[in-house]
Amino acid sequence: MKKFKDWFLEKKAEVEKVFYPQIIDEKMLKNRHYRLRNGQELDLHIGTSLDVENIMEIQESAYGGRAPWSRLTVYNELQNSQSSFLLVSKYGEGLAFIALAIRKDSLHITNIGTKFSYQKQGLATFLIEEATRIAEKLDLKQLTLEVRVTNTPAKKLYRKLGFKDSYIKKNYYHDSGEDALEMYYQIK
Numbered sequence: 729m730k731k732f733k734d735w736f737l738e739k740k741a742e743v744e745k746v747f748y749p750q751i752i753d754e755k756m757l758k759n760r761h762y763r764l765r766n767g768q769e770l771d772l773h774i775g776t777s778l779d780v781e782n783i784m785e786i787q788e789s790a791y792g793g794r795a796p797w798s799r800l801t802v803y804n805e806l807q808n809s810q811s812s813f814l815l816v817s818k819y820g821e822g823l824a825f826i827a828l829a830i831r832k833d834s835l836h837i838t839n840i841g842t843k844f845s846y847q848k849q850g851l852a853t854f855l856i857e858e859a860t861r862i863a864e865k866l867d868l869k870q871l872t873l874e875v876r877v878t879n880t881p882a883k884k885l886y887r888k889l890g891f892k893d894s895y896i897k898k899n900y901y902h903d904s905g906e907d908a909l910e911m912y913y914q915i916k
């Protein structure tokens with residue numbers, strides 16, 4: 729009986745690790761829904777290993793067919809106890825996501841994207857605002873991110889939300905050798 733109990737608890741821990749990433753739990757989310765201007769209500773949920781395809785599809789659409797993260801990277805990030813995804817979806821279809829990881833005393837936005845046909849409707853803003861609340865709850869001091877120096881829409885979004893320029897990371901991106909701009913949002 730004891731053996732079975734140990735086996736059960738071990739399996740339970742494994743399953744929970746796959747389905748419930750550890751840095752965010754449901755209680756940290758403030759808004760579970762987002763309403764578009766046309767009144768349509770979208771859902772917010774924490775990414776699980778069932779969202780790999782959703783995240784790949786959002787990436788393909790957001791980045792014009794050049795998903796920066798492979799399926800394996802997405803899967804590994806979903807399993808990583810120091811990172812989490814938030815997704816906005818409609819009837820189970822992923823429309824936007826944000827990927828977050830804890831780095832020292834900051835919450836780092838490691839990836840963010842909105843499906844092309846849903847862009848400019850506030851979804852990334854909504855996700856970053858939720859991430860800010862999560863960082864506060866985790867008692868972290870900053871939100872940080874890197875952005876390609878040429879990514880004008882993303883820089884405009886971050887600046888609009890109060891992010892400040894930090895410094896340039898030379899030749900940061902392997903594909904093009906492009907520089908990255910490190911940005912931060914001070915929470916306290």
Ligand SMILES: CC(C)(COP(=O)(O)OP(=O)(O)OC[C@H]1O[C@@H](n2cnc3c(N)ncnc32)[C@H](O)[C@@H]1OP(=O)(O)O)[C@@H](O)C(=O)NCCC(=O)NCCS
Nearest residue numbers: 790840841842847848849850851852853875881882884885
């Ligand atoms: C950057 C991105 C995530 C923004 O998503 P979104 O859901 O459209 O963002 P929002 O609707 O919340 O936009 C808020 C603000 O961001 C800025 N913005 C967003 N898209 C923009 C665009 N195409 N051109 C200029 N500014 C833009 C604007 O200031 C906008 O405010 P406004 O609507 O009042 O003008 C989206 O364009 C995307 O998926 N891009 C490809 C992936 C990417 O570059 N990710 C960032 C990696 S660092």
